[in-house]
Amino acid sequence: MTVHPLRLVLVNTPIGALGSGRGGGVELTLTSLVQGLILQNHRVTLISAMGSQLPSRCSAADLVEVDGVDQPSWQHANSKSSVIIPRNGLLPALWKAALEHGERADAVINCGYDWLPLWLTPYVRPRLFHLISMGNVAMVMREAIEALACSHPGRLAFHTHRQAADFCLPGAAKVVGNGFDLSNYNMQTKTNGPLGWAGRIAPEKGLEDAAAAAAALGEPLLVWGFKEDRDYADFVEASVPAGTLVWRGFCSTQEMQEELGRCRALISTPKWNEAYGNVVVEALACGVPVIAYDRGGPGELIKSGETGWLVPADDVAALTSALNRIDEIDRMDCRAWVESHATHEVFSARVYDWIRDGLRADANLTGTY
Template identity: 30%
Template sequence: MSADRQLSVALVASNRYPISQPFAGGLEAHVWYLARALRRRGHRVTLFAAEGSDPNATDATLRVQPFCPSALAVGDPSAAPQRFLADHHAYLTLMTDLAAAGPGAFDVVHNHSLHYLPVAMAPALEIPMLTTLHTPPTPWLESALGVSMGVGSAFVAVSRHTAQSWRPVVRDVDVIANGTDPNDWPVGDGGTDLAWFGRLTPEKGAHVAIDVARTTGRRLHVAGPVSDRAYFEDAIAARLGDDIVYHGHLDQPALARLVGSCAATLATPLWDEPYGLVVAESLSCGTPIAGFRRGGIPEIVDSTCGRLVEPGDVDALAHAVDEAATLDRGAVRDRAVAHCGLDTMVEAYVRRYHHLIAANFAEHSRTGVA
């Protein structure tokens, strides 16, 4: 099979969130980058995601089927929450339709969802599937793997750290690091202020970034979706002021301008970040990182582009800010392009697609399946 042959790729994302700006999270941003890049290379992309996704990210869509239970079913006291049922129905419909469509529908299915059904039902597909592991192991996905035994899908993780966390459950896990488009994250002039951006949830640690910024005496700019309202009101909103500014949920161009205008970006995860897409995006803007040494972040940040300290050490992180702010912004950008570039990621995925297609063809030829 020619490596430059146009492929038909079904990208499976979240049924809850559209693949559009401003992004609900890093997974949605990742799928957006990948989808657009595949299309630019001449591949056909069909997207499964919530309504309202960017039309420039897809050639066609697989519609999310809503679930409307009957009055009797709604009244069942043992019924699962409606949101759970909606997710279950959406992915059950998707996988049943893909199984019925047969091998001619797509060359490959690339699963990015965190739902259990695509993995559990992968053996029913005649189309080869690749699953990207964006998170540490979850009970639901471990259960699905227990049912499927990993048959029907190959697996890649977004970092070596994440791959290692899955290896007790998934025998073969390759690593393809997430990538960002440098054209979308141009180098900024920098400044004296600090940035923090991402989902506003406790495990992302924006409240710790506020502590660090106030220790350094620098203004902090915060941006991102409020994913946990109670946390935001108690830990963030109550502490806003002239020195701590919340900009809301910005689209990508506005966010790039904000990050590029800052001296450094704070990365303060209170969990093991599977990759750290905000880190790669900040580096692309030439804005160095001062952060905690957790999860996949140390795989991205080296001495040319940031400073990392032990998790939870606010005083050490405050000291690291001043060091990071002195780094050469051109060298920071170079690190992003070399290590987190979009082209490298997409080329790795396309090679993986071709490998899976060839292996699937060989298996069908061996077993006599048409």
């Protein structure tokens, strides 16, 4: 495939600086995408909050930092919540900078999940593309996504088909998956390590079910992640015998993969329609099988019986039973799946195809590219 280098502006989530952990999986997605696009010789400008840090392998990107108050996450809103933008908000500050830099770019890629950039798309000269990072969590967001799918279908992409199915789209969804720099993940063949769980510590991630399964087996559970909801973390810890949860905190990719790779299995227990499941693929990259609820992105990523086991959603007994079958999984098959489906090279190539096709569609309508 011939790649024609583009000038691209990428916009981070308006929830925290890059590297803080507050942006959840978007941070890892964004850095992987930047790295892959740079390898394809695209010129990349990243717009992010003040205090953001890019990994060394993304140093060829131009980082533009803007100041502002973090945007409330739609993840914690109810389905009928209204659009809220705080005074001196980071969201409008990011998009002011993005539109300014977008005037000199071929395309602007929105990696955050919020209403403003979706609404702006038909009315501004820079061509805005949106990598949707969550499923249907609020009516106002669903309506904005579905409206844009009707007016500008080429401007939307999703991580998985299950995520895209949350929305009523006029045609087939563009699904680009996700990707990771596998040089950051060491394949480990050890099979008798502890159980692990990773993610933001928040109710929609379902840590209490993983804790219950570990407790049923009388084993500790190593937990990595940012404690977004400390009351919830306390609740989960109180629900199982003392010492069941071993809090490892928010770690760098290097630190986490070293510890995660020693695990016998990773448990994934989403209570919502997870758009993708970054930590699932990170575990597989280390050769760690994944036991997961058959819900959302993880249910699309895991090959049950080959790279782990899928069990009915919210069934702790089935989760516990599947943990006893980990030895049936070949850890080399876990790594092989990632090498074929989820490297940052594969991911950035899919994103490039999406942007290229969208720009060509615009050119057919306007006569300009």
